[in-house]
Amino acid sequence: MPMQIRHSPRPCARGPHAPSATGPGAPGWTAKMLRPAGALERRDGPRPMLVPSAARSQLKILHPSTSPSHGATTATRAVAGSNVQTTSAATSARVQGKLLLQSSDSPSSPLRLSLQLVSATVAGRDERGVRGEAAALDAVISSGETEVDVELLWDEALGAPGAVLVTNNSDFPVYLKLLSLSSPAVHFVCNGWVYPVGKHPYRLFFTNDAYVKEKTPPALRKDREDELRLLRGEGAPADAPLQKWDRVYDYALYNDLGNPDLREDLARPVLGGSEEYPYPRRTRTSRPPSKADPASETRASLEEGVYIPCDERTGAVAKAPNLPKLEGHFGSLADVHGLFDTNAKPIAFPVPQVISANRTAWRTDEEFARQTLAGTNPLSIELVTGLPLTSKLDRALYGDQDSKITKEHIEKNLGNMTVAQAIEKDRLYVVDHHDWVMPYLKRINELPGDEEKGEISERKSYATRTLFFLQDDSTLKPLAIELSSPHPEDERLGATSTVYTPPDQLKAGEAASDTFTAWDLAKAHAASNDACKNNYVLHWLRTHATMEPVVIAANRQLSVLHPIHKLLKPHFRNTLDTNSTARHIVIGSGDERQGGAFYRNMHEVNFFTGKYGMEMSSKAYASFNFTELAFPNELIKRGVARGDPKKAEELELLIKDYPYAVDGLEIWTAIKEWVTDYCAIYYAEGDGAVAGDSELQAWWSEVRNVGHGDLSDAPWWPAMDSVGDLVETCATIIWLGSAYHSAVSFGQYAYNGFVPNRPTVTSGEMPAGAGAAVTEAEFLGHITPKNEAFGLMALTMSPPVKPGEPLMGERPDTARWTSEQRAAKALLEFNAKLDAVAEAVKKRNAARRGPTLRCHTSAEFPTASPFEHHAASVGAMDAV
Template sequence: MRWGCSHASSLDECSVGRNGAMMADPRTESRVPIGQQVYLPCDERVGEPVVPAPNLPNPDGHFKSFAEIYSLFGLNELGQHNQAKGKFPVPQVISVKPKNWRTDKEFARQMLAGANPVCIKRVTEFPLTSELDRCMYGDQDSKITRDHIEKNMSGMTGEQAVKDGKLYAVDHHDFMMPFLKRINELPGEEEKGEISEGKTLPHPEDEQLGAVSTVYTPPDTGDEDIVAEWFTIWDLAKAHATVNDTCKNNFVYHWRNVNATMEPLAIATNRQLTVLHPIHKLLKPHFCKTLYINSTARQILFGSGDRRESGEIFRGIQEVIYLPSKYGLEMASQAYKNWIFTDLPLPKDLINRGLAKGDPKNPEKLELLIKDYPFAVDGLELWIAIKNWITDYCSIYYVDDGAVTSDSELEAWWKEVRHVGHGDHCEAPWWPKLDCVGNLEEICTTIWLGSAFHAAVGLRQYTHLGFVPNRPTIACRAMPEAGAEVTESDFLGSITPRKEALWVMTMTGLSMMTKGEVYLGQRPEWWTCDERAADALARFQSRLEAVVDNINRRNRDPGLRNRAGAVELPYTLLTQTTVPGPVGGGIPNSITN
């Protein structure tokens, strides 16, 4: 397995020179001083103008032992509950079986039901190859051979596994590799004392010479022989892989595919559709707080070495606690070049990743290749419920295609989304034309991103990231040679240090449900006076209740081992509602944190 509020585009915040360096671009947005407020319409402003950063201690170095981490949650040295009160709530990933997060089965399960369940892909060609330009980066193809994987495949050959759809990979190599040299050169003079060094391993002499490739494989002992104080180089390899996965989830699948994708839709809806327009009434609840959250994110999360009037360098929180540091948003911008609006719907995404077969327009009949894939199974049911709601609603006001093409407000709305919100992609051939009811329904079903998809990849991250060894965000040392001995201290010294870990725990702990949250399917009684629309909403609410019942039933099924896994953590991220606190469920209507 290989691992590797200006109305400009939300992702086009920097231009990149031929050598990869950041360049100033007057066409892109600039940040206002940290003490000033970002302009937002009155009905979009929530809370204080600027959200203050959490006030945390500034401890140096790395955790010395797992007992030190456990003590933060009021647990004893074995990770078990005692009478002590911790500074943080116990992350669910260690709340029942505190050591089972280390098993290979749990490591793999979290790629299907963890904090980032949307990167796993079916392997269709083996060995894996790189799409990076060989003139710039040399040979970046995977050096994993059949001998490396077949010993763990119960007698199945690599060829047979590929043919039968039994081989899958999470591969972040091409996403990370172009940035590794610059990441390894951090921290620079302006960042010293603010970020910890991150270490990965491109070629030490020249990027054009290719990658330094070392293949690490599991030890022969297996999951049953895990000892609390005993570590192997395989544990370190999994930690490095997880760092890559955590970073791509944060900057691409969360920021790019959710916050930045929903923002142009929200702005165009406010500017081009009157409040009485039926599509405005449909979409508005799914944009609540989004512009506020995004403007706040640009103020305190993505600082990227922003020099303030006082002369101080302000570094955004996520530029400090994730491996890419000040290159995180640039990596998201690079990934935006491959962003395709019509690939965002869940059925199309599953098909593109080789996880499903069938017609994306007929999601009820999609065949999942991994039957016990909690995110996909629950997500498809939710997608279908959302799509049916959109179809029911749109059919009330658009009885035929002519009703769509004659709607001048809709035409202006969609033109702004394409040509202003996504100006760099406006001429792409994949944009759906707003010339029929079916395409209007597909476009409006994008509310999936700001609700259910956001719940799966962005909310309740504390469940998994709150215990930093399970989902580290920084790799601080290069991987040792294969076969090297690894101690508990070596492991902890190679991942997210104390200070950054406390920031991760605090930030992910804040991303939970709050009192008064409005969940998917909930709206005030006065949202419409049209009984037909109210009836359609009631049908949607009934469908959502059925989805929750099905999720609970699946979670009780002992034959579905990926529903809870070795850590005994039921997959509830896509249940409709929850209660306030750091729990693993609930789908807000919009991006509210």
């Protein structure tokens, strides 16, 4: 049965998140789809409907607690147990409320919590807010989401409550979502785990107010500072083992990708901290060093989870899949289509949308070109400003790597134009992966195949450049594909290149049903280069790896009370959880299962780059520029748009039918306006308020100098001394974690799920001429083998969004996320703008056509825009 793509009126908003399956123009995008899910299944716990009847609660008044810290880890104990002033029960009134919570399992014993309100306006002798009387909550709860009635004590003389102190006297942890009091109407947006007192002496949750540190009510300042010290792990030894209940956010190098203690060939270089391998920082896990390589960290077992701060954990630990080992290549297209038979064994895969409407259209040049603008990677196409295309590789190391595509190769397919005229009229475009692939190509092609073990197949790949012509109807036509290899005698002698052009006998839009040519194989190699670059650089690096330090620094330096923390927090959702899972079972080398069986991590098997993929992403990071990822800047840099990047709505697009650009600019504009309106509320005093915001400055300094320390001296970093810098930075972070991530991630199964359309592994020498005949079996023998195809499909087939996940502009606690009515109103206006964008995208998609497209009244067929796919969640990216 075909996989149904759910449509939504808005794009998803979450942040980074295995390669996924819907990009601009991918099957099923929505204008509000801004967010990491596809390959790795999201690990949220069960989220049933609210079940008030599932909980029976009793409340009683307790004597003030001293916040016991027995059994707590050093990091937790460091700021616990302060002596604070409390009120007496004689002067307190009862306050009714409701507590929304969640447990991952059905507890065998009752939930026992102690809750104490904390004054925001009256401080005690210790300069902290006076605590109210502690009330005990005893409740019987089930797994999933539960709402219980609560009754707290509060002395009106203490003014408004600013926080609630929660102690868990149960023998199991519980996740608190929201505490709402009726009179006075106060909301505490918790979203945090509370472990038993032996692990968490207490948790402090603030109200939904927002203010910068300098404007914090004096009674809350010390508690605000204490929370940040705890999250930074201050007071705890740097080498103290971190446990699953800890909340410490800290940094480490990418030194856990290899497994040298298991096998020498599984060692991988440390990424980050060196000029050779620059990289963003990841979350520190505190595992001991490897015995074989002390610079590397030991791997966690496949059955264990990798440490992340407990509030970042959104469900059960993702397990390494146990897939069957298959040998060899597909013998026919019928064998590939057989995977989608409802009775197929061992897994019946859903029909990828690229073949759901037309089983052969994927072979046409028209569809190949369409996917360049509206497939899983719509970000690599660039304007050609001159021929020959030149390389930036060091000639001393690699010799002449310039393109060998000449006007003689392409002029016959330019109609009545010359090459010079086509360049002058902005009609030539290129997708150029040559320089990214070539430095590693010799090593990739020398990787030993070990197909019998199902670990990795033999590879034969090329570095590719693909040239396109922009036709009068604003569609692209492929003109030439250049396949290059290192010189067989010495890499320093330059590249050996062959240029392939479309066979003369095929008319536009045609694909012979029973024969293939070398041109088809050239397109397969171009698609393979494109898929790998998208996977490791455009997706993993830009939305997962580079955003992780932003998330870490935000939690270490921005209080949950900080307005920018509240703005960005939804877009951080799942980022650390997904990234830790990626390092654990996706982007590393390999591990041993219980029982001794070997597990090779997915990407090294499923992509032609093999064990070099992460190294290659490090080389790409060396030229990373955060400011160029603001959407208008990114379009202008690639030459596909002209104009003032500050006026996105006025940009001139050189390719009019470019769904990613057309639809994306409308979403970017809505994001930018929302961030502008929001920041104007809290920084009304102007640039000085930004420069004087100590938490904000500490956050951005840590992002630059620690999280991205290898690039800290780059001149492009925003100074963060103006409202303009703040707005542009926050808008870019939101864009990367939502719409951008959706474009490069959520369409993977829709296009990559049918491996002949978008192979990720190639093998075998190319035939000489573009028109050389190739049998169906020979074509399939050159592309992704069965084992890799099976793994890739299993990785990307999960729905990108779970039911109930909030979309961009939505929040799980939409009515209570803030007490600032102007901010709440701005969010509603943002929602309305996204709804309007979604409607516009729908109408444009209805008019768009392509070989694999139909009018999009049915969710089964590929959509023409990446922004009409229901890409859920407002949190971090969760597909890797």
